[in-house]
Amino acid sequence: MPRIAFVGDFIDAGSGVKVPDDGAVLTRIRHLIEQGGAIGVMGNHELNAILYHRVDGNGLPLRMRSKKNTRQHRSFINQFGVARREALEWTEWFLASLPFWRELDSVRLVHACWSDNANGMIAGRRPDGYLQLEDLEEIASESTLFGRAVKTLVSGVEVKLPDDIRFTDFSGHKRREVRIAWWPNHVRTWRGAALSVPDPLELPDSQLPAIRNPSNL
Template structure:
């Protein structure tokens, strides 16, 4: 049995509670261990969370994949050959990364050591016997493209520039599986996110069966703002083989009560109702194995 644990975001109490529920099984982390965010209602401790996770992963007592926040951190603390940061130190990016910066600094030996561990220890995906882990999007063509260069799914320093500027198919594939798919809304359409910001690009689910913007959209407070029209032809997820193992993802900050939307894939990232999944070998996911983590 494995217990799949989604985004911790520097919350040591959530990590402790999740690991307590995972007792007797192998914890399997979906990434995003760091970066509490400006509106966190808890006291973040990036270093404590990372230390706990690292002890388990390095000892072979837990599985873990890389999240987009780990990937962003790797880029944030390194410069390209032109002397510029691979991830801009803009107000927005610094605000998003604030709890990590406060704990470990910018490009300090500690920050570089931890982000180096992300590179060496956290693959972009994990394919186990009967299950799959990826932070945001399982896309067979994109994973195959990455696997051709990096069979174990682990990135190297020389990959970073093309990931930073998404200048190659390889760089764009890494971005897709760690951050998911976004599409530009039809001309003249937009929506406001949970912070009131006006947006024209929307995240789209790859596991739902819906074919309209409203059906597929994620992280949209009011789906009625979106057009109830068909998605563009460019959004055509690759066919899923009938015998493909179930996939576990985090990343999407889902609202409401944790739930299964499909029996072949589940998003476990519910910030206001943290949850996990106890996988017991089933080929089709079942609601009874989805558990809410008690309030810390």
Template sequence: MQPIHAIPDIHADPDRLARSLDAAEPGARIAFLGDFIDALPGQAAVSDRAVLERVRDLVETDRAVAVMGNHELNAILFHRLGIDGAALRRHSPRNRAQHRSFVADFGIMTPQALGWTDWFLTLPLWREEDGLRLVHACWSAPAIETVAARRPDGRLREADLPEIAARSTRFGRAVQLLVTGPEQRLPEGMGFHDSHGSLRRRVRLAWWRHGAKSWRDAALSVPDPEELPRTALPARGDLTFYPKGAPPVLCGHYKMRGAPCIEARNVACLDYPGTPCIYRWRGEARLMEEHLQAV
């Protein structure tokens, strides 16, 4: 069986992409977990164009596979208009800031921007390769079933975009869950500041932490956990934890802190911006710390 080396969120960093590819063993197939675009705050090397050209070449020559990330989906919506003539994703100062590096390279709604976002639509929301599952943010069987009923290959179409932008249907919400993961509103009056300094009232939840009891146990992507309440996490009937006996899943998205580690035997988030890594999968059903490779 051909080994698979999974590379998480590159965010327009050509140096990180080069180091990640250099860390892969000869003969391994590359699996990208989405979020190729939109540089992070304080990032030294920035080129959406260089990253996208390298990734697309690898995918189109069958040396790599890739799934769509939330930044790709956001860009698709940002550069397209609804029937009312307004962008499907608002051109607000916050959204413009998120897409700053992509816009710097390709502009807004230019032929180049539309061409690249057309290519994003060729990326599936999930993949399964030889028993390894790949998704950007959350492997949810109900969400995948909902999307697959309309789009069996997991690839979106232009006609799907308005309801995804509005999150107005079960289909639209299922798409968003796969690329952004489950979230829950914090208790009244509570919030935290994300990596961009924006105040958020909803927090991402770790869908693989079966034993999480408190907000701090369950929360993801919170730079300062001290901002979260110490109270117990309320019961959530719509949060489905990933089954312990299911095939292994690799995801990105969550901007994990500290040293890369395997939190669950069959789920690993690889997105560690401060200590980048890849995962070298060789067919194991139980994910292994020694297969994490720093880049």
């Protein structure tokens, strides 16, 4: 029985890690999983990497290789390059070894948000929660229920802020959408429910709009 559970974001730690070593982290995690000592699920960093290093039918990257996206993915690129053999091999391992969720006897694992509806939407096509290559273009577009369900599980519940409100994320980017707590929470103001906001005072302390129970999204 595995004794360790990894919940994703094994790569691209960002400014919080002074000398990131994605290769060492991945090698250690892979060894533990393949030896049966650990289990894992996919995070948005792994999914973004899968898309970044692959192209669509027109030869365009499934994840835009913009300055922002490249900067966020820099520690992985520095070790494995862009769409080179090692980068593709590692992202293939993500696909083959990391489902979006795991449901055990006494615990549920997911990276960002447990949603019965989103899980069910994905399970209708992929009962085991593992993606296939043919799913990637749909996921990249986020234009279908399946694609949006994937985004919910790995990125959480995001809500557009009121007009003219922005906040600065941990990478220095201005954002108009904010992640909110999806678990039962009596705090329902923008400032109180927001997640991953460096300075909550940038957000209004006014009431959130009515939102369906996020766990049922």
